[in-house]
Amino acid sequence: MNLRTAAGSARRPLSLVLLAALSPLGALAQAPAETQAAPAAQPGLAAAPAPGTLHTVTLQEALALAVKQGPDVAAARAQSAVAAVGLRRAWTAWQPEVTLSGQFVHTSAPATLDLGGFVQLVGGVFQLMPVNPGLVPPPVTISAENSRYATAQISQPLFTPAGVFLIGPAKAGAEAAELGALEAREQVLLAVARTYLGLQGISEMMDAAREAEQVALQRERESKAQLEAGMTVEAALLRAQAETAQARVQLAQLSGQYAQLQAMLGALVGEPVQPAPLETPAARWEIPSDAQSPWEDTFAVRAAAKAVKANEGKVTYDRFSWLPSVAAIAKGNYNSNTGFTGRTTSYDLILAASMPLYDRGQRYAALREDEARLAQAQAQYESARARSRASWVAAKANLEASQAALAQAEAQAQLAARVQQQVAAAYKAGVATSLELSDADTRRFLAASAAAQARATLEIRRVELAGAAGRIAASLEQEPQAAR
Template sequence: MRPSFLLFAALSPLGALAQSPAAPQLTPQETPAAPPVTVAAPAPGTLRTVTLREALTIAVKQSPEVAAARAQATVVSVGVRRAWTAWQPEVTLSGQFVHSSAEAQLDLGGFVQLVAGVFQLPPRNPELIPEPVVIAARNSRYATAQISQPLFTPAGVFLLGPAKAGAEAAELGALEAREQVLLAVARTFLGLQGVAQMMDAAREAEQVALQRERDAQAQLNVGMAVEASLLRAQAETAQARVQLAQLSGQSAQLLALLGALVGEPVQPAPLEALGAWWELPSEDQSPWEDTFAVRAAAMAVRANKGKVTYDRFSWLPSVAAVARGNYNSNAGFTGQTTTYDVTLAATMPLYDRGQRYVTLREDEARLAQSKAQYESARARAHANWVAARANLEASQATVVQAEAQAQLAARVQQQVAAAFKAGVATSLEMFDADTRRFLAASGAAQARATVEIRRAELAAAAGRIAASLEQQESEQPRP
């Protein structure tokens, strides 16, 4: 998930402000417009105020997206246990109760008497004739217990390694998803802090505009100003309130997004400098190679290699030992109701309608695909690192310039205000100075938030957001 477009919309209000609709023309007799209706926001104190570190910690524990990624990794990890089943025994127990309308038996005495009657030959030793043997009584009970233990199977030899590699790739994929969620939390959190600073600048601009409006009204009442001065002051007030309403809407939107990412409604604490907070490795260490996405792609290549190896040796025979115990309530000729037998079975597939060759071609294609994806993941990770580093350097230069411009605009506003009171500056010059100060203050706030966002992006490009969080937690003093 990449909510960067929301962040950029939240951190780029200056263009929208410059193109905001003109304020309605008011006559001097009209009262100033009522304060704008801002987007409904939670009342102060109803949301939990957290720092960025606390927000990231909560997201790791409660974020629905992180939980979904972990569940998906758990599903894939079951494949390791499934691979082990190739070596585990199979035990079955079955039983039957059969009721028959007629008893089946073998009566040799009746057969002898029949032969003797036909040939008129009486038996000489009738005591040697056995009793009738019951083959199936009216009510018969049968039971079988069987255990089959594989001794050798190609699946057990060659598929265990690919299953472990696939499970590790899924775990790394879940960690990469967690890293992206934490990056989204950091972006949204820092974007909210930047919007909060811009709202402070907008409130200050509103207060200045209201003061200008009151001064213009007083001067108009005593005949020291014309109606244009009051109209300009009222336009400044309306524009400041429009800007404040826009920023309030962006803040409410980002608050909702932050709550969805974190897993509970929270609001950010004031902006703090986090330059030394992130664990940023040097470029000599090739940190992009250690990202979870690259490592997951490498494990996927390993898993597909193992599957191809299995396909090439799946023709090997499978050997299993089978022990079976039987119970029959009809003793039959053996005179025993319980018997057992032991079997050593070997199965060798000679030709399975070509399925093995089809599977081999499919797995070879997947192996080639995974290799290409691995190279692509490495290239993307390197590009992300280079871009994040360049963006950080650019934003650091921008924030210095923006803060200098904000300080200069504040001094210019003070000088123009003093000149206006002395009567050597016009209200139009005051309006221009006020606007420039607000834009400079908003630009500085945006630049400060952008620097922190770029640092978070650089940490994410090295896969170190969660690692930085864990390091900070380990350095915290134990209570």
């Protein structure tokens, strides 16, 4: 996802310019702005929420809500938790295995060894009598009609290639997943900040549109009065009415964009909220210098580096998986048939070793597969570094351009306001036409809207620069400390 966009021209329709600045994350997040009273509800115009109906939050509070209860952040954390289970699974290679089994067997052919009957049979054939019948043992039951068996076994690995070589890769994989979740959190916070600031910009543009509507209504009333007095023609009244309609159309468009962003911001932070007033102090972002190479410290680059380390460990395991596995086994047995031992219980102590000689080529296939994955991870790591640096350079350039654009837009807004006052005074004195007055009103509205959009864009570029360094969440965590 490309998180940087070029600043739009201040001379375009300003509502479209603002959407262009927000478009990369418009599908992820949007938010409600401080509402202000309109002069009159127009048909088809979405009404702004009344003050107090929504929870008003600052930008820092909106970001904190997204971290705490945002569904996208929760999903990233859950994915990281799933990957962390792989480390616990790797440690199972050293953990013992304990099993307990039991059986009850009923047979229709019980087996018994009767040596006394055998001696009598031999003696009867050869007509011999046993010299000492007491030495003949009693019958021995090999398998009774109903038999019970039980076995308890514990197996403790003493050496296993998986336990030696796979714990490190599993740990690196879990760390990569955690860093990936933190990167996803950064992207969500960037979306929240862009949407929040965009809403504040739209709110200020709506103020300019309302002021333009008020001015157009005033011009309309003046044209009506002059027309009734015979001092002007109907063209002036029609022009004033067209300007009123145009201002209401702009206000309706901005209101629709506001409602869309408001719904998306609520989806990001987990509850309906609206931005604080524009005069609220701006957030302080932790922005490092170029000398620190901040693009190397982003969560995406660090996660890619951990992925390379994990894949290197898997390749090492594949190369040494031929080593033998050694285990100590203790087994206890119960047999309801005493047999020749005369005992129903016994135990066995076993030292077992196994070495794979040839496993149908599966080890070699796994080695080739993991080597390919290692090459892929290395390429992704280099790509992540390059993209992170490019994002940092672009964000810094966009910030500098936005600062220059804001200075120009504010100067133009001040100039347009003075020109409007001068033309209005000249019109009242009869030395300016209604067309010149209409042009001055339009230019002031465009300049005021451009300045509002430029201010919102500048704040967005600042948070983008912090996001390019992976410092949005860090700035949020340091804000309470700075307050103390």
